[in-house]
Amino acid sequence: MSASDHRPAAVLHGREAFPHRHLTGIDGLQPHEIMFLLDEAENWAEANRSHAKSDHRLDGLTQINAFFENSTRTLLSFEIAGKRLGADVVNMHAAQSSVKKGETLIDTAMTLNAMRADVIVIRHGSSGAVQLIADKVNCPVLNAGDGWHEHPTQALLDALTIRRRRGSIAGQRVVICGDLMHSRVARSNILALTALAAEVRVVAPTTLMPPAVEQMGVTPFTDFDAALDGADVVMMLRLQNERMSGAFIPSTREYHLRYGLTPERLALAKPDALVMHPGPMNRGVEIVSSVADDPERSAITEQVAMGVAVRMACLDVLTRGARGVEGWA
Amino acid sequence: MSGTTFTNARIVCPDGGDRAGTLSVRDGVIAADAGGETIDLKGKLLAPAIVDLGVFAVDKAAFARGGIARVGLMPDQSPVLDDPGIIQRAAAMGKPDLWVHPIAAATRGLAGADIAEMALAADAGAKAVATGREWIADSGVMRKVLAYAADCGMIVISHAEDGGLAADAVATEGETATRLGLPAAPALAEVLAVARDVMLAEEMGARLHLRQVTTAAGLDLVRRAKARGVRVTCGITPPHLYLTDIDISDYRTFTRLSPPLRCESDRQAAREALADGTIDVLCSGHDPRGPEEKRLPFADSLPGSAGAETLLALGLGLVRDELISLDRLFALLARNPARILGLETGALTPGSPADLVVVDADAPWKIDAEQMAASAGNTPFDGLPVQGRVLQLWKGGARLR
Numbered sequence: 001m002s003a004s005d006h007r008p009a010a011v012l013h014g015r016e017a018f019p020h021r022h023l024t025g026i027d028g029l030q031p032h033e034i035m036f037l038l039d040e041a042e043n044w045a046e047a048n049r050s051h052a053k054s055d056h057r058l059d060g061l062t063q064i065n066a067f068f069e070n071s072t073r074t075l076l077s078f079e080i081a082g083k084r085l086g087a088d089v090v091n092m093h094a095a096q097s098s099v100k101k102g103e104t105l106i107d108t109a110m111t112l113n114a115m116r117a118d119v120i121v122i123r124h125g126s127s128g129a130v131q132l133i134a135d136k137v138n139c140p141v142l143n144a145g146d147g148w149h150e151h152p153t154q155a156l157l158d159a160l161t162i163r164r165r166r167g168s169i170a171g172q173r174v175v176i177c178g179d180l181m182h183s184r185v186a187r188s189n190i191l192a193l194t195a196l197a198a199e200v201r202v203v204a205p206t207t208l209m210p211p212a213v214e215q216m217g218v219t220p221f222t223d224f225d226a227a228l229d230g231a232d233v234v235m236m237l238r239l240q241n242e243r244m245s246g247a248f249i250p251s252t253r254e255y256h257l258r259y260g261l262t263p264e265r266l267a268l269a270k271p272d273a274l275v276m277h278p279g280p281m282n283r284g285v286e287i288v289s290s291v292a293d294d295p296e297r298s299a300i301t302e303q304v305a306m307g308v309a310v311r312m313a314c315l316d317v318l319t320r321g322a323r324g325v326e327g328w329a
Numbered sequence: 330m331s332g333t334t335f336t337n338a339r340i341v342c343p344d345g346g347d348r349a350g351t352l353s354v355r356d357g358v359i360a361a362d363a364g365g366e367t368i369d370l371k372g373k374l375l376a377p378a379i380v381d382l383g384v385f386a387v388d389k390a391a392f393a394r395g396g397i398a399r400v401g402l403m404p405d406q407s408p409v410l411d412d413p414g415i416i417q418r419a420a421a422m423g424k425p426d427l428w429v430h431p432i433a434a435a436t437r438g439l440a441g442a443d444i445a446e447m448a449l450a451a452d453a454g455a456k457a458v459a460t461g462r463e464w465i466a467d468s469g470v471m472r473k474v475l476a477y478a479a480d481c482g483m484i485v486i487s488h489a490e491d492g493g494l495a496a497d498a499v500a501t502e503g504e505t506a507t508r509l510g511l512p513a514a515p516a517l518a519e520v521l522a523v524a525r526d527v528m529l530a531e532e533m534g535a536r537l538h539l540r541q542v543t544t545a546a547g548l549d550l551v552r553r554a555k556a557r558g559v560r561v562t563c564g565i566t567p568p569h570l571y572l573t574d575i576d577i578s579d580y581r582t583f584t585r586l587s588p589p590l591r592c593e594s595d596r597q598a599a600r601e602a603l604a605d606g607t608i609d610v611l612c613s614g615h616d617p618r619g620p621e622e623k624r625l626p627f628a629d630s631l632p633g634s635a636g637a638e639t640l641l642a643l644g645l646g647l648v649r650d651e652l653i654s655l656d657r658l659f660a661l662l663a664r665n666p667a668r669i670l671g672l673e674t675g676a677l678t679p680g681s682p683a684d685l686v687v688v689d690a691d692a693p694w695k696i697d698a699e700q701m702a703a704s705a706g707n708t709p710f711d712g713l714p715v716q717g718r719v720l721q722l723w724k725g726g727a728r729l730r
Contacts, residue, residue, distance in 0.1 A: 027508070124626070126625075126626030126629050127510040127511055127626065127627065127628060128509065128511075128580030128627045128628075129626040131579075131580060132625075132626055146510075147510050148511070148512075149509060149510035149511075150510070184510060187508070187510055211502040211506070211507055211513065211515075212503050212504040212507050215504040216504070
């Protein structure tokens with residue numbers, strides 16, 4: 001058993017296992033706290049496979065999903081997670097355009113607070129916005145993505161998927177490829193995977209590579225083929241439409257030539273290397289369908305399933321104090 | 330007007346050094362002897378009042394508390410200072426207790442395209458022209474601005490930041506910006522702009538003042554330009570001497586500045602450049618911003634800090650750190666900015682206007698955003714203990730504080 005698979009969480013009780021009020025990021029979490037959340041999520045992953053998927057521990061609690069940025073998958077995942085736990089889930093779609101500026105963000109936070117939400121899930125287009133709201137409200141806040149900063153539940157579901165499919169996280173060579181500069185998924189994954197002692201390689205054209213990223217404990221590559229050598233996990237990032245033509249890369253076909261995950265390229269990784277993608281995919285750009293749909297190699301649908309389990313775990317753990325769960329008050 | 334004599338003063342003059350003695354004021358100017366009222370300063374500092382070059386707001390209460398008798402007002406006002414009538418009105422804004430010296434827009438509307446009416450602006454009271462909060466992107470326009478300003482006898486004050494590189498950046502590239510997920514620009518954005526503006530000024534024989542230079546490489550360019558006789562000066566504000574990009578780590582928008590905070594080695598280089606004379610001006614960049622502009626996610630907030638009240642205490646900190654002498658501090662705060670604006674003030678020589686501060690250089694206090702006199706308390710130094718309080722402020726022989 002490697003260092004990071006050691007779980008002091010087992011000997012920590014109640015709040016000691018996860019002493020945080022909010023989940024605003026992976027930054028600030030101890031490795032054993034990340035493992036604790038993964039263990040909790042593992043239980044829900046098993047429960048979700050049964051027919052009776054519903055639980056009632058969040059009965060009577062109000063969960064508000066305040067999404068200041070468009071989302072389909074993450075919003076749906078948080079909604080299903082809340083409903084499976086019995087929460088009353090309300091979705092607030094605040095179009096980025098109308099609620100972006102001025103006092104409105106703080107005003108919105110105060111409004112949600114006044115409505116006595118029991119847990120708030122927030123996505124916002126600006127880095128740091130979720131922390132800003134978390135500082136103003138009396139209930140737990142879950143970050144569902146803030147700007148380019150963090151998307152902690154995505155990193156947790158990715159870590160859980162890796163652990164289930166590869167047996168452990170420590171020592172795994174994980175290659176993250178794509179638009180790292182503008183990716184909150186990449187930042188949270190780098191933080192989580194390095195905390196859990198994976199070897200992380202990041203691949204991008206220099207125009208999309210965050211400066212000084214090696215300071216986060218990863219090895220940067222511009223050559224995807226070189227990075228894939230010996231990889232256990234290949235995690236592809238979505239290339240956003242607005243970055244596809246000219247400003248950062250010349251074209252999607254040129255991007256595909258250098259960074260598209262094809263079967264030939266995947267052959268450079270370990271024979272049983274796992275393929276991951278946070279979705280939604282640009283098929284034919286960063287990944288080709290034959291790789292994405294290969295049940296032996298691709299964990300993409302499992303990632304979606306783990307997303308629900310991880311979010312159930314986070315909602316459960318963060319509301320334990322308010323629900324008076326023994327040891328968490 | 331009757332006279333005043335300050336006795337028992339520690340007189341700090343950028344031209345006359347640092348000495349114990351007596352200073353007299355008669356008819357609003359520093360005189361050989363005065364008679365009239367005598368004020369015993371009991372060993373406190375008596376120095377020229379601060380001339381704050383490049384502020385963004387006329388915030389009298391903050392300037393009075395900060396020991397600032399004159400300000401060079403940036404053209405980024407609403408409306409922009411690019412018309413004689415508007416400039417005249419700006420020049421009168423501070424009366425009677427503050428001299429406002431308008432700095433006119435170098436291009437019409439600060440749009441960076443057409444040369445502004447500089448001679449008319451000078452007639453209306455403008456003491457310099459400036460590019461405003463941003464640089465002039467078109468090098469052809471900048472070259473003409475420098476040439477035409479030289480014809481008019483005006484100095485050009487520029488913001489040295491390459492707009493193409495700076496773009497939407499709110500931080501300097503580096504580990505901190507990467508971890509925070511903030512749009513960032515390389516420090517090179519400043520260096521390129523300094524290089525271009527210095528070379529254009531050199532070619533045109535124009536006078537150029539770079540309002541803020543904050544990087545090692547940018548300061549080195551200024552140092553070398555001065556050595557070969559280019560008529561270039563530069564300034565800096567205290568945050569770039571005290572803070573680094575690490576200070577933005579909790580997304581505190583009071584640390585969102587323009588240019589953004591730099592890395593530690595740039596900060597050290599700035600302190601060295603202050604000590605070796607490369608930097609000519611220490612200014613506040615006073616830019617009060619209320620919650621509607623600052624209580625926002627970091628990248629959505631507007632840059633700037635309310636620096637007027639903390640300028641002197643933070644400057645005295647540099648003396649305490651033995652980086653500069655006391656008389657050099659007042660050269661940076663008063664004499665040099667006065668010279669750049671063409672004002673006959675900033676030193677304690679007989680015949681100069683009696684713009685004076687009396688300072689208790691040791692008085693301890695804590696910077697508190699809630700307790701500021703400024704119209705907004707956006708200081709990146711909130712909570713910092715400092716020393717040095719303004720006890721008296723005199724303008725033209727009249728006591729304001």
